Amino acid sequence: MKRDSRLSSVLHALLHMAEQDGPVTSETLALCLGTNPVVVRRTMGYLRQAGIVTSERGHAGGWRIHADLGSVTLRQLHEALGEPATFAIGNRNETPGCLVEQTVNAALEGTFAEAEALLLTRFSEITLADLASDFARRHAALRHSRNKS
């Protein structure tokens, strides 16, 4: 199944932007993500609507983070992207008339709701600052191992 990778994409883009002083262009991000500038604009547009980033046109334009890294959670990003469906598994008929299907749906939906709640809770506990520091840690570890060898 083709999975929605927009959350992954915007995180990658935001980490790049966090390490940059000035704005970053869609072109640069697209190159980095291995995709098309239009796709970047389309996706980042959701974050702009949510007030998480700003964009400027013309010379020296591009994208900037418009929030404190510690205040942006994965959950906010997920919501900004329109809260896409979490699961790749679902009910055959969402509004069943018959009792058999209602029984099946109830069992599955309850379980999925529980798992989704956990997912969203975890998402709300992770900020961009966490990812940035995790990246710094990985970067330092890499340099360390390179120096040793």
Next chain:
Amino acid sequence: MKRDSRLSSVLHALLHMAEQDGPVTSETLALCLGTNPVVVRRTMGYLRQAGIVTSERGHAGGWRIHADLGSVTLRQLHEALGEPATFAIGNRNETPGCLVEQTVNAALEGTFAEAEALLLTRFSEITLADLASDFARRHAALRHSRNKS
């Protein structure tokens, strides 16, 4: 995103089969599910491979449950279907060379793994017998409300 509804489908089919003495044909199940007999065979074939159902050809043929209702869990069914991908959200690049993507992937994967573990745990706690009794309960409630009105 198009969600995999096979688990939902087989549950519906199995509940029907549980209320039936003899075997149930793919044709009957397909009519009930609103799909095609070939789709039913294809999907139920996974359960046959897992030993959960049997099939017979020819006159008076069809599908039978080959297990105790209380011993078949949703998790077993999920596994029989090949453990399809749980989430509709995923990483852009599953095997990233670069540290930024590794950082992003690690954060997302950890969270998804946790939610999936919860889902599978819940699945392993629900048996066909549970669903059958839930159905009976709903059925009784419906008859009761009908009698009152």
Next chain:
DNA sequence: TTTTTCGTAACATCATTTGTTTCATGAAAA
């Protein structure tokens, strides 16, 4: 005025699930 860069719409591509057609095979009934 030229260049850069985003904004947006429209269309193309790709991947995956689901549905359909078709024929072969086996088993029971006539």
Next chain:
DNA sequence: TTTTCATGAAACAAATGATGTTACGAAAAA
């Protein structure tokens, strides 16, 4: 034995939805 009913399996078609691409307009700076 022949007919009928059912699954088994392969091959193909349709539908869906994410991602990629093209094209053009608008704004901002050089």
